[in-house]
Amino acid sequence: MARIAGHHDTEGQLAQLGVAIRSKRKLAGLSQEALADAAGIDRSHMGKIERGERNVTFLNLSRIAAAVQLRLSELLTEAGL
Numbered sequence: 001m002a003r004i005a006g007h008h009d010t011e012g013q014l015a016q017l018g019v020a021i022r023s024k025r026k027l028a029g030l031s032q033e034a035l036a037d038a039a040g041i042d043r044s045h046m047g048k049i050e051r052g053e054r055n056v057t058f059l060n061l062s063r064i065a066a067a068v069q070l071r072l073s074e075l076l077t078e079a080g081l
Contacts, residue, residue, distance in 0.1 A: 013081055015052030017061075020079035022050045024068040038067035 009015070025035045036046035041060055048054040049064075056064070065075040 009052070009055075012052070013079075014055060016081060017056070017076075017079045018050040018052040020075060021064055021068075024070060024075065024078065025050075028068045030068070035064065035067055039063040 021035075025032065028035075030038070032046055032050065033043045036043040039046070039060065040063055041049075045054065049056045049060075061075070062072050065072045068075070070078075
């Protein structure tokens, strides 16, 4: 369970987001490393984002969405957020 500003992600929102990112990455035919490169994020950090272990910043989330050719709002909707 990830922590957000001293609190646990008890609703699983980071995990939901990670599942959506992984799904869209695979649909785009990108490896995790290719997505990380396209978004300017370290590959190991991308793995933690996809597993819901990191609270991704707005800017990184925006870069991830662009790399899988989605609007940020579409990615969040896909995650059910």
